[in-house]
Amino acid sequence: MKTLDFMGQRKIAIAFSVILLAVAIGSLATRQLNWGLDFTGGTLVEVNYSETADLNAVRATLDEKGFAGAIVVSFGTDRDVLIRLPKGYSDQQGAELLSILQQAYDGTVELRRIEFVGPQVGDELREQGGLAMLLALGLVMIYIAFRFQFKFAVGAVVALIHDVLVVLGFFSVTGMEFDLTVLAALLAVIGYSLNDTIVVSDRIRENFRKLRKIEPVEVINISLSETLGRTLVTSLTTMLVLVALALFGGEMINAFAVALLVGVFIGTYSSIYVAANTLLLLGVSKEDLMIPVKEGADQEEIIP
Numbered sequence: 585m586k587t588l589d590f591m592g593q594r595k596i597a598i599a600f601s602v603i604l605l606a607v608a609i610g611s612l613a614t615r616q617l618n619w620g621l622d623f624t625g626g627t628l629v630e631v632n633y634s635e636t637a638d639l640n641a642v643r644a645t646l647d648e649k650g651f652a653g654a655i656v657v658s659f660g661t662d663r664d665v666l667i668r669l670p671k672g673y674s675d676q677q678g679a680e681l682l683s684i685l686q687q688a689y690d691g692t693v694e695l696r697r698i699e700f701v702g703p704q705v706g707d708e709l710r711e712q713g714g715l716a717m718l719l720a721l722g723l724v725m726i727y728i729a730f731r732f733q734f735k736f737a738v739g740a741v742v743a744l745i746h747d748v749l750v751v752l753g754f755f756s757v758t759g760m761e762f763d764l765t766v767l768a769a770l771l772a773v774i775g776y777s778l779n780d781t782i783v784v785s786d787r788i789r790e791n792f793r794k795l796r797k798i799e800p801v802e803v804i805n806i807s808l809s810e811t812l813g814r815t816l817v818t819s820l821t822t823m824l825v826l827v828a829l830a831l832f833g834g835e836m837i838n839a840f841a842v843a844l845l846v847g848v849f850i851g852t853y854s855s856i857y858v859a860a861n862t863l864l865l866l867g868v869s870k871e872d873l874m875i876p877v878k879e880g881a882d883q884e885e886i887i888p
Contacts, residue, residue, distance in 0.1 A: 590808045590856060591801045591864065597857035601746060604850075608753020615756050620668075620763030621655075623710045627669040628699040629681055634691035636662045645688045651681065657835040664696070666836070713767045717748060720774050732785055739862035740781045743854040747777050750850045751843055765840040773847030776822075780815060780855040787811050788863070800868055804860050819852040 621628060639656050642665060646654045651669060659666035667681065686693045721741055729737035751770060755762050787807040795803055826848065829841035 587802075587806050587809045588812070590805050591860065592805075594857065594861050594864065598861060601854075601858060604750050604753070605746065607757065608749045611753050611756040612749075615759075617752065617756050617762040618759050619710070620761045620766075621670065622764045623762070624670065626700075628697075629667040629669070630659060630696040630698075631665050631667070631682065631685060632694040632696055633663045633665065633689065634693075637665045639665065641688070642667075642685065645684065646681070649684050651684075659834075659836060713764075716767075717770065717774070720771060721745065724774070724778055728782070728785070731782075732789055733868075735863055735866045735868050736785050736789075738866060739859040740778065740785065742862045743781055743851075743859040744774055744777055746854050746858050747773055747847060747851050751847050754846050755839075755843070760839055760842065763839065765837070766843045769840045769843035769847065772844060773851060776844075776848060777851030777854060780818070780851060781859045783814065784808065784811050784855050784859065788860070792868075800864060804863065808856055808860065815852060815855065819848055822848050 637658070639658065643654070643656050646656070646667070653670045655668040655670075657666050657668075658664065669681070682693065682695050721744055724744060725737045725741045727737075728740045748770060751773060754760075755766065760766075784807065787810055788804055791803050791807045791810075792800075795806070798806075823845060826841050826845040830838055830845060833841055
């Protein structure tokens with residue numbers, strides 16, 4: 585198998601990652617995220633029209649009646665409509681919205697559900713979501729430290745933090761709405777990226793034990809080359825499904841699919857360059873991965 589010189593481009597990769605993180609952190613500090621109703625609070629109204637609903641007409645009606653900032657999207661079929669009223673509207677005003685829609689429509693408008701999310705609940709969800717991500721990163725670090733070695737744990741967590749910040753930065757820069765589905769996608773990105781990083785780390789550890797006379801940079805290049813086929817096939821097939829969901833899954837699932845799409849792409853990159861780069865910066869060597877020798881054991885019994 586031809587060995588690709590991945591680590592020969594590690595300085596370019598470091599510069600690229602630094603630029604991505606600078607843009608992401610800068611945007612999060614200045615623009616922040618476009619928090620969805622789940623986090624800011626507001627009213628959610630689901631209605632069913634007897635015939636196909638004209639979303640543009642519904643938006644125009646709501647704007648005319650003073651419901652500024654209402655988000656109107658299809659939900660399931662072309663007759664089901666989901667209306668999100670931002671913070672500032674009460675559940676009572678949400679009920680009044682039904683009569684306004686009925687007056688502007690010749691057919692029948694049926695109320696399916698109405699939910700009110702208070703700002704305090706939104707703040708709690710935001711706090712718990714952040715704690716969930718921190719807990720996931722902490723548990724990942726502990727697991728990999730036991731499964732491999734502490735330097736591998738640091739590399740994996742740095743790669744995961746890199747992925748999460750880039751995805752958050754993407755949503756901050758584009759202004760896309762950040763809701764609970766996107767938070768779920770972020771946690772899924774952590775799992776996906778971790779899986780890819782563990783596969784690469786396992787091959788690096790195996791090759792460090794077999795190829796003892798080769799420099800760490802070359803060992804990592806060989807390991808990345810050997811796992812490249814598996815990485816590309818897994819990532820490309822996953823991204824094909826996510827592209828289909830983003831294009832044809834409807835507005836309700838669009839942000840979830842986009843978050844996963846960005847996360848899978850950047851997670852594939854980070855498992856190759858960020859995690860492996862961190863190992864080199866920490867000075868990983870074959871001594872870190874040698875199997876401990878039992879006291880009194882014969883040297884010939886040591887497994888290479």
